[in-house]
Amino acid sequence: MINIAFIILSLAALLFVARLLIGPSVPDRVIALDGLLITVMCGVLVAAADERSAIGIDTVLVVALLGFIGTGVLARYVEQRGG
């Protein structure tokens, strides 16, 4: 079961990378980066479930905060500079 979850998450990451590469505007790339970071969060959660240890979950908290701050900063950047 956990291996299936890993495979599905890898597919999702691949699709987000495709959107990151084809753009076409900066907010599209911001969306793709945010989705990629969420995919990483979910991957760490699934890995924690695989190993049955609560240590990795703190990493997920840090990644979630980092993604929010990054999205906020890039949104301000897009607003001032234009797409």
Place this chain on the structure above:
Amino acid sequence: MMDTLGGVVLVIGSLFILLAAVGALRFDHIYARMHAAAKGPALGVLLIGLGTALTIRSAPATVAVTLVIVLQLITGAVGSHMLGRSVYRSIHPPLDGPDELAERENTN
């Protein structure tokens, strides 16, 4: 028993993330892509966190997973709102209906 349930919930949550990725890749304008990429992960992280808590079954893991879920539900909505506002103000993509926000911003 609980492990099987946790595994099933983990797979369903990953399917939601995959759905968000397909939406972000396939939808044809930026608001639709933003909508797919904002709503899918909220439910996906919720289900994957639930699956992790069901699989590990310890107090520290459950507390940390609850924090992650609450944080993701709040920051996901706020972040995509900020991004949507900046897209509206800087890129001006074509809209499907009347532009009510423009009327409201002009009166202020």
